[in-house]
Amino acid sequence: MNKDYDLIVIGGGPAGIMSAGRAAENGAKVLLLEKNDRLGVKLAITGKGRCNITHAEFNIQALIKSYGKTGKFLYSAFNKFGPEDIVQFFNNRNLLTKVERGDRVFPDNAKAYDVIDVLKLYLKKNGVDIIYNANVDSIESSKNKIDKIILKDGREFIAKEYAICTGGKSYPLTGSTGEGYDWLSNMGHNIITPKPSLTAIVVKENFVKDLEGLSLKNVEANVYQDNKKVLSNFGEALFTNNGLSGPIIIDSSKNIGELLEKGDVELQLDFKPALSDEVLDKRIQKDFAEGSNRLFRNSLNALLPQKLIPVMIKLSKIDPEKKVNSVTKDERKGLIKLFKYFPLTVVKLAGFNRAIVTAGGVDIKEVNPQTMRSRIVQNLFIAGEVLDLDGPTGGYNLQICWSTGYIVGENFNKDKI
Ligand SMILES: Cc1cc2nc3c(=O)[nH]c(=O)nc-3n(C[C@H](O)[C@H](O)[C@H](O)COP(=O)(O)OP(=O)(O)OC[C@H]3O[C@@H](n4cnc5c(N)ncnc54)[C@H](O)[C@@H]3O)c2cc1C
Structure with a gap:
């Protein structure tokens, strides 16, 4: 059992990768647990394999309007790390991007796998430990604090802080099967009933x-x-x-x-x-x-x-x-x-099998929009599609993950608010 991680991130999708990478870049010792044998299985099929990374709307006020009722929650995260920043993030790492019809931003070479390669390198450069085939079974908590994480194969992990980035329930074959909702509900979070959306x-x-x-x-x-x-x-x-x-x-x-x-x-x-x-x-x-x-x-x-x-x-x-x-x-x-x-x-x-995203999820009233810290569980962050946030097609949904993940990485060791 390893005891010296600052942050354990569950889920190697865009939100989990960004949380882990940014926290490590800020000096945290990070462990990323992914149940698949590779990262970003869903990310690889986004935009029909071309990955519509984000939406080229750089006015944050205008951008959040596209997310409907819950959009305001994203205001602070988008201001800190919005569409312009993620485009820069990839451009600075030699992945050029282009803006297509409807302000959709894609990698210039049209390959989602190259997006994943950049992200993998980001994790490696910042020293994030990754365990693949790490299927988290349960989370043990007491007094509104997570004590440990237990995998299906019995392995246990402990850290100072944790981030749940397990995604929604759509396209379950990619690994997003919704366990995150159960753990969070057991720890006292309200889950707005997940429903298939963009389907x-x-x-x-x-x-x-x-x-x-x-x-x-x-x-x-x-x-x-x-x-x-x-x-x-x-x-x-x-x-x-x-x-x-x-x-x-x-x-x-x-x-x-x-x-x-x-x-x-x-x-x-x-x-x-x-x-x-x-x-x-x-x-x-x-x-x-x-x-x-x-x-x-x-x-x-x-x-x-x-x-x-x-x-x-x-x-x-x-x-x-x-x-x-x-x-x-x-x-x-x-x-x-x-x-x-x-x-x-x-x-x-x-149903969920054909839905691009899941609407519903963790009630955002219970998450601090400045930090992505749970207001219920002290040492927990929540990011990505597992939250009750979703947008239309056009790069809006990945932007939720980049922004909320980045915010986790910015706040992993800050005072608990
Ligand atoms: C076909 C398709 C096309 C899409 N195209 C686009 C697009 O072009 N642009 C866009 O903006 N959005 C697109 N989306 C939506 C976008 O892919 C999702 O919103 C995004 O992937 C959510 O990221 P996430 O990190 O929150 O979760 P996910 O990407 O779902 O990642 C969650 C990860 O957690 C892991 N996990 C789950 N449970 C456990 C567990 N118990 N233990 C360990 N690991 C676990 C999963 O294996 C998975 O790797 C598309 C979705 C689909 C299905």
Whole structure:
């Protein structure tokens, strides 16, 4: 049993790595415990393997607005170590970055593994001890103080301070399985129920199976509850085997989840948001007039992707063998409705397996935003996704980890506030 660590960090994801590295840089003797056989398993798959490191919004006031209700908690951490600082951090270590569409910051060479390599070197240079395959089973505490950490294989570790950086519950195969919530709850922390966020949605309509893999650019997803439009998002959507995914769905998913708790949710896709109903009608009439002897089933090629046409024809209830010159005005109106208000009934959000982040987690009222120190357990810090903080896609979620982790490393041996 090793007794002389200043800080033990549990979890080798971005938050844990930054906590450990910065604390060591500030002179602490640090041990990092990771249950996988390597660091940053989830980090490696971020941004489709390219790692959207952060969001290039350097005005902190503006940045925190993107995090919703809990965003204010991040104000101090972002001021201390915000998007500009993490970009500098990587640039200073020879990892160049570029800003892409939507202010998303990526490594210049588009490789998440290079981000991990820089972080590993940061830990090594500052002398952080790392134990891999170190699956923490339990934390023993008394009088609001952690006494020791016990691994599944029975090994025990003691330090002056501890940091829990075990992430959320999403993509559990990466190691983020949510044990942190249990330990923290046992030690007296309130855990806001973890829920999948930034995820796909499951819909009732079986025909989506036929559309699986179809990606649609420049569409609008309009979300309705009680016949009122409550949400609208424009961009790219993707059909899955049981629903929808893609950027506009993923970014709406947290709100959709909240709406589902209140009642039924309908999602209408507008395949032609740039055209009003009237303009689209004129366009269809023109197409029909130009090929008036064409069969209806052959008449939509210029307007829709191939995969969508059989579904649209079926839902329109227009006889596919009918010549377009005999399609009635009412039938055309029904068709336009499908183009502009393609209805899908949302059943639920896809589960943790497909969620990019976990909403919910440690109640931030119980954590000091200046230090990331627990207000309940004296010698404990908490950082990263395990906290009740989450943002939209675009580098916002990793920024939470870099900033809160850095703050741990800045405060590991300061007075307990
Ligand atoms: C597919 C996907 C793509 C994403 N893309 C982006 C992106 O491009 N940009 C962005 O900002 N965000 C992205 N995210 C979100 C981002 O990856 C997470 O918010 C971030 O990884 C959370 O970091 P963390 O350090 O808090 O936790 P994690 O990265 O989850 O790390 C926690 C670590 O703790 C370890 N651990 C857990 N329990 C134990 C235990 N009992 N004992 C020992 N170790 C344990 C785990 O093995 C894991 O390594 C993406 C997420 C996913 C799933």
